[in-house]
Structures are given as C-alpha cells and as structure tokens.
Amino acid sequence: MSLEINFSDKVFENRKRNNSEYEEITLTIRRDIIKSLVLAKSGHSGGPLGITEVISVLFFGGYMKYNPSNPNMPNRDRFVLSAGHMAPVQYSVLARAGFFPTEELKTLRKYNSRLQGHPGLDMHLPGIETSSGSLGQGVSIAVGMAMSDFIIDKNERKVFCITGDGELQEGASWEAAMAAGSHKLSNFCWIVDNNDCQIDGRVKDILSVYPLKEKFESFNFNVIEIDGHDIDQIQAAFDKFNENHKNNDLPTCIIAKTYMGQGVSFMKDQYNWHGNPPNEEQAITALSELK
C-alpha cells in the first residue's frame, strides 16, 4: 500500500458564514493534519483533530482581524496556540488562510522547516505570534499581549488563545487567569480544549482540573460552555465574546467540550492518540473517512 500526499492550494476567506459552509473547511483541515503527520512520521494527531471546528470558525468566520498579505498589520488581532504540540492544526489553518503556500505543509517537523514540531518564532513563519510548546507559557504571553492592547494602548485589538485541559494543571495557567481576571481584560478570549485527554490518560484521573466553569468564574471570567464540534454554538460563543468586549465586561473563557481525534473513528476519544502520527495504512483509512 502506498500513499501519495498532495496538498490542494485551496484557501478560504475570513468572513461571516453559515453553518453548512464549514463542512468543506473542516474536512480540508483534518485532511491536512493527517497528511502532514503521516509525512512527518511523528507528532500529535488527537488534539489538532479535536479543535478543528473551533479554530476554523475563529479564522474563517470573520471573528479575527488579520491580513495574510500583511501578517504584521499593526491593528491585527492575535492568536496564540499555548498548547504548542497542537501545531499541525495551526499550520493548516494559516496555510488555508493564505499566510504561506499549502505545499509547505509537507515539511512539518523536518530539518530547517518553518513548520517546527512546536511553533518557533525563530523560523519566521507568517502568522506565528510566539514560540510555544512549554505548557502554560503561551497563555501568559497572550495575557501580556492583551494587557498591551487593553491597558497601555487602549485600542480595539483582541487576543485569542487556545490551551489544552491537561495544560491547566500547570500553575502558570492559573497565574495567567488571575492576571486576566483581575485586570478585567475584556479583549481576551481564552479557549479551553476540554477533551479530558492528556498523555498518561484521562484528565480527571491523572489530576482533575474540574469543575472548570466555576474555577474560571471565580477568577473573574465570563464563562461559556459549548459543544466544540457544534458550529452554531461556536459562533454564538464568539458573538458573546464580541459583546463582552464591546461592553468592556470581563475576559471570556470558552470551555469547548471536544473529543480528541474527532473525525477519525479509530482515534476518537482515545488518549493514546495524543502524541502519535498515523502510519500509512492508518492515514489511508483516516483520509477515506474524511470525505
């Protein structure tokens, strides 16, 4: 069995969309994830597949201001993938937004690639705002960005950040939460990928982080719990964040309940898919499901 991997050059606009338009987008991104990982022969499948709907709505639903032909546009909104190991989904989304050629997805995790195993600012990949990969640091960097916009520059820019739920076990995550809540950073949107999976097992078994809603509320966040695979609920959550921002209310925390490995039957809800790539045979099966 041999598998030939090609990436279409399809890009998607960032605009208001209705629910049905996301099918093509999420399929494309999930296919990119599988393809880049099977070529890389190492890397994380589960998290990226699970957060695909949320990140697709964020980047292609008109919720974030960015300009692929001017990645450093001064008034852009910023996105930080604090769970840096989920890089394959970020790389796919950035390529599909037009930040760099989709062909480059072939180079994931290879020597000298701009697509490092964990995002590296040193490689100057357009659309990457910070290096990440040491859990709990990205979210704190994102809070610093939000402070720069909200407290110092008093501008309209927003900052979005995705963390894992295992990542919340890092004390640094809660220091970041305390800072965002205490300073009432209404321009800050924290998305928790709540798949209840981490490397060693279920989050509730390894070290429970629950209850999440109450925790974030007590840290002064507006908390929205959603099904992270339901486009309508994701859109409603980002609409609510915009409203919070406009009203200068508290920071927003979206707890997205997701399944690790969503979209590929044999990976779904399996924590042992946290840090593995599909082999060729598995990739063929996965791609046949993603049609």
Next chain:
Amino acid sequence: MTKIESYGNKPTRDGFGLGLVELGEKDERIVVIGADVSGSVKTSYFRDKFPERFISVGVAEQNATTVAVGLALSGKVPFFSSYSAFAAFRNADQIRVSICYNEANVKIGGGHSGLTVGPDGATHQSLEEVAFLRTLPNMTLICPADFEQAKKATVAMGEMVGPAYLRFGRPSVPMFTKPEDDFVIGKADILRTGNDISIVANGIMVWESLIAAEALKEKHNINAEVINCHTIKPIDVNALVNSAKKCGAMVTAEEHQVHGGLSGAVAEVLAKNYPIPMEFVGVKDTFGGSGEPFELTELYGLTWKEIYASSLLAIERKNNGSSSIRKVKDVAVYTEGM
C-alpha cells in the same frame, strides 16, 4: 588494547525506568512522582509494578518538585521525572531553594535531553541544564553513557543521600558498558588509555569518542585516552589531572551547549591544577530545531568527526608549544577525504 565493542542498542531512558523498578524492590521508601509523561520517561515501569507508590500530579513540574521535597522531608525517597526541558528549568527555583538549600533527598530524572529528542524541536531540546545544575551546592549530577550505566546510576542515586539529577535521552543508542562493570558516583571511567590526547565525554558522546580514538590511531598513530566522565558533579579531579599530565592536551565532548557544561567543569579543574590546550565539542551557542535525532547530531557537529578534528587541533597546539595561541581551522581541514 582491546577495542570496546557495542553489543546492541537501547535507550538510556529504559535504563532509568528499570533502575527504578530495581530500587523499588529493594527499598520501600522509593516513591515516584508522575507529571503526565510516564510512558516517555519510563516511570511507567515503576507505576505498573508499584501503583501504590506512584503519585500523579499532572503536568505541573514546579509542584512535582516541591511535593517531592515534602515527601523527602517525611522520610521517603522521591524520584520525579519529566523531560529535562521542564524538569530542570520550569522548576529551577524549586530545585535551587527547596531541594538544594534544604539538602532534601530528592532525585530528578531528566529525560529526552539534548538534540536527540529530534522532531519536537527547540522547545523540547534541553542543551543548557548541566550549566545550571552543576553550580548548585549539594547537587549530584550524572549523565550516563548507555543503557546499562543509566540503570546502575539510577540505583546508585537512590542509594545515596542528598539531591541528585540524572540526565538521559530518548533514542536507542549503542550499549558498550557491561553489566559487570563498576559504577561509582564521582569516579570517572577510563575506557581507553593513551598519552597523546585525552578525550573526556559523557552521555551519547562517549561512544563517539571511542570511534574517534580508533580513527586517530588508524590514521595518525595517535594514542587517545578516553574518559567517560559520567558524573559532572562531584567531578573526578584526580582522573582529569592525571590524564592532563599524561597527554598534555584535552578535548571535551557532550550533547549540550559548549558553554558551561562538562566543558566548563573540566576547564575549571585544569585551569586551576594543570592548564593545557583544550578543545570543546558541543552545540555552539545556538538553539536546536526539528529533525531526526542522528541527522541533528551530524548537522550540529556532535559526532566522532568533530572529536577527531578537535583532537588534532589540540595536539597541534600542544606541539606548537604555546597553549595561548589558537589558530582556528575548520573541522573540514582535518576530516578531508574521510
């Protein structure tokens, strides 16, 4: 002299994992703290065997470190293990104050060390922790050369009293130390004797040093002494000074930044006791990047070739009679046609 042969390949992390099980059988006070990477650093072996003495604290290396101190101050012998990138740096303050200042009997297993963690890239490639850890009072720091030595070092750490850190790696690497060989913390192993150049290495670079020594003999009839300096702290001053006196030139080799690691530790000893020309093989003040483990060691200059070339350079400096003048030549000059 009999050539040292390799008898297979295994990762040093497996040695750590099996060493823990051996300790667990002997000593009920051994407790292991998991930080969500148990499968990767092989504390899973201990977890599966002694689940009642395995405590998971989640992805929380700072807490893991200080929780270990609490356990140690309650008479347990706790081992905490994660990747060196997070087991030495994320918790640096905790290691300094709560472990070392308390002189707490905490052991840390730093896995996935160096470039050979591979495609995960720079964030996960710890190349600096030796420089930090070896400056801490009360710390013992060990970087074993192969699977068998990693296992023995783990057991030795568990049997000593006081803070200790074991630095080990992810990939399968040649095995060449024998089960019957001695391992003593703080005592360097002289693997090959010689009087032209002394090569001092640890971790994966010991095997590379043995290859370099063979090549030096074959091509130039140079007799290289090879020292496995597995313990970086306390360092074996006698072994280093004796070898320096005998050889008159020295090369260090390590999977770490050239600054502050084994290189620095050895240079401090020689500068004070017996200064001679020295060359350093290691990562040259740069972060790593994604790539296959042994593609990276080639690209960043961590192979026998650099040790070989550095040996020739150090000998040249020795023969020129001045240790202060160093004409830098490219490694390629020495390895042309090889």
